[in-house]
Amino acid sequence: MVYNDDVKRAADAVQSRLGDIPANCVGLVSGTGLGGLAAALADRKEMAASDIPGFPRSTAPSHAGTLALGHIAGRPTLLLSGRLHLYEGHSPRDVAFGVRLLAGLGVRVLALTNAAGALDPHFAAGGLMRVTDHINLTGRNPLVGPNDDGAGPRFPDMSQAYSHRLGEVADAKALELGLRLERGVYAGVLGPCLETPAETRMLRLLGADAVGMSTVTEVIAARHLGLEVLVISCLTNVNLPDCMAETTLEDVLATAKKAETNLAKLISSIIPEC
Template identity: 50%
Template sequence: MEKKLESAHRFLAQEIGRTPRVAMITGTGLNAVTEALEVDARIPYAAIPHFPVSTTDGHRGTLAVGTFAGKRLIALEGRFHLYEGYSAAEIALPIRVMRLLGVTHLFISSAAGGLNPRFNPGDLMLITDHINLTGKSPLTGPNLETLGPRFPDLTKAYAPDLQRLASAAALEERMELQKGVYAAVHGPHLETPSETRYLRLIGGDAVGMSTVMETIAAVHCGLKVLAIAVIANVNRPDLMEEISLDDVITRANQASPRLARLWGRIMNLTEEGPF
C-alpha cells in the first residue's frame, strides 16, 4: 500500500505543483458543486497510478485543481464505494494521497436518504456524527505508522470548529441547514421499511453508502473533516415510496447550486484561516 501511495503522490505532485490546503469530494449528482471552480488542471482518475475509477452514474471521475471562492482547492469529482467492489483501503487511498500532498482539510459532499421525519427532500444536512454499519474500516490490516496511530480517536470526527463555521455560513446565506447523524450502509440495495425503522431507532438522521470510509481515513491521517449531505428523499417506514438512482441524481442536481453557494461562503469566512 505504501508503494502505491508514493507512486500516486509523485505523479500528482508533478501534475499539480503547489498543493491547496483543502480537498473536496463530490457525490452522486453533485458535480455541479464544482462548476464554479476555475480549473487549472483536470486529471481523469484512470490516469493516476493506483487510483480507483468511479463506476457509478453521476460521478465524473476526475481530479480537478483550481480556484473556488477565491481559494485554491483540489476537487475529487466522484468517489468510490464498497458496493462497487472496492476495499475500504482502496477507498481510503485518494484521501491518504491528499494528505501526502499537504492537504489539511477535507470537505465532503454526498447524497443521502432522510430518516428524520422533520427533513424534506432537497434539505442540506450538516453531518455531526456517523454510525458505521458497513462492517468495514479502511484501517484494517497493518497500520501505516507514517500516516497515523493504530487506534485513532473518533470523538470529534467531524471538526466542531468547522461545524460552527458552516452554521455561520448558512446563517449569512439565509439558508436552512439541518444537522444530524449519518448512518452508513454497504449497499447497493436500498433499505427495507424495517431497516429504515431500525436506522431511525438507533439515532440515524440520514442514510447513505459513502462518506464514512473517507472520514475514518481522513481522521486517521490528521485531516479536519466537514461533511454536508443533500437529502435526496425522506424514508418514512410506514409510507415508503420507491426511489431510483435517476431520482437521487435529479434531486441532488437541484440542490447543487445551494450547496455550492454554502461551500463558497464557508471558504469566504476563512480569510484569516488555513485555507
C-alpha cells in the same frame, strides 16, 4: 509500507500534471449527482483519475472520475469527483485511496459532500444536512491490517470525528445565505440496495438522521491521518417507513441536481474560512 509507496507515486503523478500544490490547499470530495461543484473552481486544471497510478476506477453513475486543482473564493482547492464505494466491490483500502492521496498532496482540511436519504421526518428532500457524527454499519474499516504508525495511531480516537470549528463556520455561512442547514447523524451502510421499511425504523431507533452508502470509510481514513473534516449531505429523499415511496437513481440524481446550487453556494462560502 507498499501502500504508502502507492500514494506517493500517485501524488508525484498529480504534481507533474497539475503543478505544485499550495500549502493551504483544501480537499473537496463531491458525491452522487453533485459533480457540478467543479463549476465553482476558478483557474481549474484537471486530470482524469484513470491517469493517476494506482487510483482504482469508479463505476458509480454520475461520478466523473477527475481530480481538479483551482480556487474557490481565492482559496486553493483540490476537488475529487469520482469517489469509490464498497458496494462496487472495492476494498476499504481502495475506497480510502482518494483521501490518502489528498493528504499526500498536503491537504489538512477535508470537506466531503454526499447524497443521502433523510430519516428524520422533519427533514425535506432537496435540503442540506451537516453531519455531526456517524454510525458505521458497513462492517468494513479501512484501518484493518498492519498500521502505519507514521500516518496515524493504531487506535485513532473518533469522539470528535467531525470538526466543531468547521461545523460552526458552516452554520454561520448557512445563516448568512438564508439556507436551512439541518444537523444530524449519518448512518453509513454497505448498499447497493435501498432500505426496507423495517431497516428504516431500525436506523431511526439507532439514532441516525440520514443514511447513505459512502463517506464513513473516507472519514475514518481522514481522521487517522489527522485531517480536519466537514461533511455536508444533500437529502435526496425522505424515508417514511409507514408510507415508503419507491426511490430510483433517476429521482436521486434529479433532486441532487436541484439542491446543487444551494450546496455550491454554501461550500463556496465555507472554503475560504477553512
